[in-house]
Amino acid sequence: MAKRYLPAILSLSGSLLLWAAWPTSPLTFLIFIAFIPLFRLADIVENRARFFGSAFLLLFCWNVATTWWVGNTTVPASGVAANLLNTLFMLVPVMGYRRTRKWVSPTLAYFTFIVYWMTFEYIHLQWELSWPWLSLGNAFAMHPNWVQWYEYTGVSGGTLWILATNLAIYHVWFQYKFYRKPVLKQIWKPVLILAVPFGISAYINMGLHVPTEGTGAEVVVVQPNIDPYDKFADENESLEVNKMLQLTQKAITNRTSFIVWPETALFVHGAWENKLTYEDYTQKIRLLLQQYPKATLVSGAVTLKRYNQNDEIPSSARRNSDGDMVYDVFNAGVQIDTSNVVGVYHKSKLVPGVELIPYVHYLSFMNSLALDFGGISGSYGRSPGVELMENKATHIKVFPTICYESVYSEFVAEHVREGANILFIMTNDGWWGNTEGHRQHLQYARLRAIETRRWVARSANTGISAIINKNGEIVDSLPYWEEGVLKATVTPNSYLTFYVKYGDLLSKAAVLFCILLILYSFFLRLTRKRITNTL
Template structure:
């Protein structure tokens, strides 16, 4: 009786272990290697739990532990319940590929189910990367962000290659354990026949990474001097109505500390300018812009790139997007989280952030539920959903032959999006962000680590300006240089070199995810065909 009672708790124990392993393996934990076995408890659940409902409850518990443990900080805002809601929703979405794996295992057996798990999970991550409920923070390939020397081959596969690696390792180790359990043979025989397979799956990508790293050549050519400013302004205070001029003075004073006659770019963080919004058709004549122009006259080679909040007015009804807001005169306008480029020529280039944070900067699919578009979480500044109308994709400096992709905050998590800008001609990557909303938590540290993946995928230098930290420079191999500590005011002076070679990943995109999506569709069609045939026979 006691043994039977203990057996009933085994699935719960497996759920707890699986969730704990996934949490412990996630950046910025030093236990990354645990990701190679973290899915094994979930695989075991599929083999031991007979009830679909019980299996779903077990995997939900495991995935929730992973979500809550790794991203609990999303609730460290003025609305703490938002974090719990985000974790619950993401757990629900994450459970779908595991349910698909469980069903295939019951119908088609072991080999087909392992293939289905890989295909379903990678497809899930790809969908989660591209729909409006997007939250790719926990894509499995992100787990290796702290170890760029392990994943130099991301220049070919992107993050989905890391996801494939994780799943293959877990499946091969688990399958080897099952064979060892069923057919107890001497350890030497086991290693010779089976045990070498998971070892090879783990070791070969590491060797490949070493080879790529050994043969890689950093971009050659004239270096570009940059100055990166970290003003350390509390994000919950920076949008106060009377603070804009004081913040501008602080940014200019900090910039002056290390700007010289050779400086090519000065980089300020997200929403550093026009905190209460400025009309795009008047940006060149704004008081802040004029102050910057006056400052840049002292450094004629310098160009400023800064985060800003900009406003765009729509005069014609047929050009009004669904994100637009109404004015008192019944006309419409949009608010954008933007990056602006200002130089001594008097022109201002504007880039609009496109990858917006669900629930904070936009309400997903609000165009189908128009009444919900103002429900975005208020975290200071102008509330409601931001606009998504594209403007400049690349910020171009014609006299320097330099094209910059200015990824704003959350956009730096999207490998294909950044790669698309490099394909358009960007030879430098600037990341401007404001990570202080979530305090001194894993949020800003994880975000920093993910930036290293973009450097490897595109082989571009990255200059990162974060309002409260961590600001730094990242080389094309993903190594961090001159990091400024969190919650510390400071300035970085360094050099970056424009790159012109396009990696395989930049040229062709995420081929692994696209192939997995195609196989996923075929598997779903085939499973429905089998169900239809069985009904017809019965």
């Protein structure tokens, strides 16, 4: 009886461990044993279909338990679809490992699992069905003191650490259980794998590695606390902008370099980019900034761009009801100062199903299926805007990441390499209510600070807004669902970490090894066929 139900028990145990280890749970250490039930399933379940079902149960329950809030919208089925798809994607490296372990040694099989999983995570960051929320290295977001070495490896280093530790512990148990090899003679391997990263992080935390920094800059972060389901109503727009101006006036001083407003704070129904400088709200903001000429406002916005007949028309473009105008809608960031120029940044990492219908250039008829959360529905544009924003008075450059973009390690690092001294995150993640979604999102921002050694100013519409230092520590924050304003002195930095300079080398190495493994498997299959035909 126990053997019959063992696969189900292992599946549920694995999903429970993964869920319990994930932010914002305090049981992070469980991540170091959370994959052991999956490895055991691969050893005891011989039937391929039954193993697929057991692994699916484990991964699906983990996805649902950790990111169920994705469906906490006007269309709950979207959450089911997202969790189901992500589970199926995760099964690709798992099934690849099961197949490979049949023709290689156990040690090489363990190596292939790491390679396959890291390859999956890297690809999952690149394509239009991207959902990097459950990249394993994100598990340490609440413990930046454990992973100060992310400035060399990025989040993929955490993925490698987790998988290597799980495999080493499982191997020791397996050798003892079936071969009676003494645990004490083998335990040093998982202990070493577990301890060395802690030691490296402790070394960095001791202050033996301090990047050179510039002088401080005063930043004002506004949290207006506007219900995301009400903010797009026509009658509310003017009240909302006035509210943010009033909150800004409470904290701004002659020393202020930047004011940060949240995602889609301005022009919620769209404003033409070639006319932004003449918009009423732009003029109101400039009136305030004329009293504080050193300050620059960076805000989320919805902008529109019209295309002429001679322009290259992207697949995201749409037509008006008369069909005589082709244009794009952007989830954008705008920079407003006392000059007559408004800088515009276009969000390029768009949320699948909400801001982007994946591969719509092949399936244009599906463009109308993007979920409508009260603003402008349909796929947003992704043509390039400005890369960075710069305060002309202080020459400080910032990268204004918009919401979901802040989860992408290498994407953020690329912009830091372009010269960003500070990171801004503008978000409106209150769509999912008071769930783990916005709390996890905040914690992930701490990892971007470590990877780039940049201070982070995070403006969230409904919270949690925060100031995070270059070591990933939250210096100050505002509670969820409360309006308020933060004022802090942050330190611009021009130092480039190893990760910023060279990118995600670990993941790229995993992709290379994965290609070699696939080629090797084809080689073995061909040679076996030749031997069989000869016999």
